Amino acid sequence: MDLSRLTRIDDWTWVVPRTAADTRHEARLYGSRSLLEAMDDKVLEQITNVARLPGLVGPALAMPDAHWGYGFPIGGVAAFDPDHGGIISAGGVGFDISCGIRCLRTDLTAADIAPNAEWLGDALLRDIPAGVGVEGALQLNERELDAALLGGARWAVEQGHGIAADLAVIEEHGCIDGARPDNVSSLAKRRQRGEMGTLGSGNHYLEVQKVERVHDERAAAAFGLFKDQVVVSIHCGSRGLGHQIGTEFLVSLAKAASRLGLVLPDRELACAPIKSPEGQQYLGAMNAAINCALANRQILAHLARRVFARRFPLAQIDTLYDVSHNTCKAERHQVDGRERLLYVHRKGATRAFGPGHPAIPAAYREVGQPVIIGGSMGTGSYILAGTKQSEERAWSSASHGAGRAMSRNQALRRWRGRAVVDELGVRGIVIRSNSMRGIAEEAPGAYKDIDDVAEATERAGLAKRVASLRPLVCIKG
C-alpha cells in the first residue's frame, strides 16, 4: 500500500484524508507501518468505499490483518444505525457466514502429546470430516436442519454433541436470536444436509497447540491457561448453507440496492436498509447461518473430544471460548455519550468486548472477552483479551488472523505440499490433510507474521495479548 495516500495519526493509526468536498465518513486503518506497506492498495479502495455507505456511524475501520476482500476488505469493521438509514450488507459479512474459532483447553501438557502426536494426527484426520467433498456422519432432514438453524450450539448439545457447560462460553450462549429458517432457500438447506459437523477446506483447520508463552498472567489465569498447556483450536464456519445464503443475497441485495436508489461505489457492497423487507430477509437468513456455524463447531468440538478420550481417557477438556469473525450483529454502543443500537459488520474481524461488558461470561468478565487470532500451521496463534479502549476505537473489534502475505497462486508456485509437511515435521509439527494442494496454498510463508499482527492489535488498543500458541498437530481441510 502506498502510505503517501494516508495520514499518520500515531504509530498504529492511519486515516485516508478527505477533500473538503468529500462527504464520506472517515476511513481508518490500524497497524504498523510495515503491515500497512504490505497491504494491497485494494484495501484502501475498499475501506474508503465502505465509508460511503448510508447510515454509517463513525469511521469505516480496517484491522491490522486487513487484506483485499470482496466489497468490504477482509478485516473490515463498520457500524450502521437502523434509525438513520443504516444498511446491512452481504458483502460486509462474506460467504462463510459466522466463520470463527472454537478453542478448547485441556489439562494436558505438550509432554503428554509428544509421544502421541502421530497417533492424534491420524485419529483426528479419520474422525474429523475435512476437505472438499467430504460429508459428515450426520444426515439431517429439513425439519432437523430447521431446528439446528433455530437452536445453534444449544441444538447440538441437546442432540448429544457436547456438554451444557460449553454453551456458557460461546458467543450468544450458543444461539443467536432472530434466525429465520424460512428465509433460507431449499437449495441452501440441501447443501447443508450432509455438511453439519464438517471442517471444510481452504484455511479451515483443527489444530492441537501448546501455550508457548503467557503474556498476561492475570488474564491467562482467568482464561484457565498456563505455559505448555495443550489447547485445541477449530477454525470453520457455516459450510454450504452459509455459502449459499451469501451467494443468493449478494446478487439479490445488489439488485435491491439498485431498485431502492442506493448508489454503491462497488456492486459487491450489495446491501439494503436494515429496516427494509430485503434487509430483514437477509438478517433472518444470516442469523440462521450463524446458528448453523455455532452448531457445526459444537459438533466438531465433540468429535475432537472423543478422539482425545480414546488416548487420554482422564483428560479434562473444556471450551475456553467460541468466537465468530464473519458476522453482522445488533449491539449497543456509546456514541457521543449516548447509547445507540448499531448493526456492526465484522468481516474477518473478531468481536472484542472489554472488561465488564455484560455479554462476557462471568469467569472472564473482569479481564475482557477472549479474542482468538488464528495463524498459519507453522507459526502459531494468539489468545488476547478485549479492552475498554477497543470500544472507543473499533466498536470493540480486533484482528482475526495472520492475513495472507501472498496469493494462493503465488504460494503454489513456491511450495509443494509434501515438502511443507516434511519441513514442519522436522520442526515437530504433525500435519495431516486430504489435500496436498491445500497444504501448499496454506504454507506458513504465505501468511504475514502473526507476531506482528498480534503486537499491532495490542499497540492499536484493540485487544491485549494473553498467550501465544504453537501448533503441535494440524488437520488441514
Add this chain to the structure above:
Amino acid sequence: MKKSGSDPDFPPTPDGGGPEIGVRPRFSAARRFAYFDHDADTGIIGRGATLAEAFVQAAEATFALMCDTDAVQPTERIDVEFTEADPELALVTWLNLLLAHANAQGLALGRFALEQDGGRWRGSARGERWHPGLERGTQVKGATLTALNVARDGDGWEARCVVDL
C-alpha cells in the same frame, strides 16, 4: 500434457503423490482458461468464441481448483436453467448454480455445456460422486462480483471474476 512452471497464469501444483490439478494448457482448442491473483482467494478467467463457450471455460477453471477435472468420470448429470440479461451477473449465476448443485449432490464435476438464447441460459454438467480416488483441492465457496468482467476479447469473449475459497 499438463503445463506447469513459468506461466504465471498456470501455477504448478504440489506433487504430494496425487495428480496435478488446476493446471491446463492455455490456448488449446479444448482448454482456454486461466487464473489471476487475489490476496485471499483466486481469480478465474474463461475464454471462448462465444459468450457461452467463455462461461464453460470459466466453469472448468472453477472446478479445476477443487479436483483434477480430467479424472472425473461423467456418470452423473446436473442441469441448470436461468434467466439473466446482464452478462456479468449471468456468469456469476452460472458458476454459483453449478457450485450449489454439485455441493448439494456431493458431486465432483468435470464436463460442462451451456447454451444462450438472449437472456435465457440452459446448461449441464457431468461428474461423479466424490470418492477417495479423486485428489482434493480447495473448495470454492462461491463466485463473487469482485473483478467481475465479461467483455469482447479479439474475435471472442473473455469472462472473469474472483471466486471465494
